[in-house]
Amino acid sequence: MKRWFWLLICVSLVSGCATSHMIKSEEKPVMAVKPDSATLVIIRDTYFGGGVVFWNYLDRKLIGETMGKSYFVTNVPPGPHYVISSTENTGVARFDFKSRKVYYLGQNVVLGVWRARTGGFYPMTPQEAANAMKNCTYYRYDSKSGGEDLDPQIFKNAVEEYEAGIKAHPEDYKALLEYDGHDQ
Numbered sequence: 001m002k003r004w005f006w007l008l009i010c011v012s013l014v015s016g017c018a019t020s021h022m023i024k025s026e027e028k029p030v031m032a033v034k035p036d037s038a039t040l041v042i043i044r045d046t047y048f049g050g051g052v053v054f055w056n057y058l059d060r061k062l063i064g065e066t067m068g069k070s071y072f073v074t075n076v077p078p079g080p081h082y083v084i085s086s087t088e089n090t091g092v093a094r095f096d097f098k099s100r101k102v103y104y105l106g107q108n109v110v111l112g113v114w115r116a117r118t119g120g121f122y123p124m125t126p127q128e129a130a131n132a133m134k135n136c137t138y139y140r141y142d143s144k145s146g147g148e149d150l151d152p153q154i155f156k157n158a159v160e161e162y163e164a165g166i167k168a169h170p171e172d173y174k175a176l177l178e179y180d181g182h183d184q
Helices: 002-015 126-134 152-168 170-178
Strands: 022-024 038-044 054-058 061-066 070-076 079-086 090-097 101-110 117-123 137-141
Touching: 038 054, 038 061, 038 079, 038 126, 054 070, 061 070, 061 137, 079 117, 079 152, 090 101, 090 117, 090 152, 101 126, 117 170, 152 170
Parallel strands: 038 101, 070 137
Antiparallel strands: 022 137, 038 070, 054 061, 054 079, 079 090, 101 117
């Protein structure tokens, strides 16, 4: 019986550590802005919790996954959007994305109960992002792999928790609330 228990634990741990919607790319992305969209770069520059996948969404749509020492780049239509990271918990940021701007977000990682947890996002300058990306692997999202969108109830709860956090402790969110991306 003990053997089955440990086998189940091992399988559970390993199953949460594989990314299936991302393609490793040796060719680094060109940070060229587009006139009809913003560019979002999400960087997880720590190896803490390295094998644990964080799923990243724009509103409810899957836009990419991060693991330790990785990053990805995606285009975002202009306007207000929530960026959500989901793992054992959720991390949320809201921006009014503007065309021709690049938004660099770092991803915090904290110790969780079953797996690494997201500690939320933090804004980065272009120089901070460039330095972080030098030590990370670039992945592209494979839209053909059929990644699942964020469950509507999880989305609703994450946004409500984020908005309540802003009301209760606005100073904790100041850097993200004031972040307006960078001209490229």
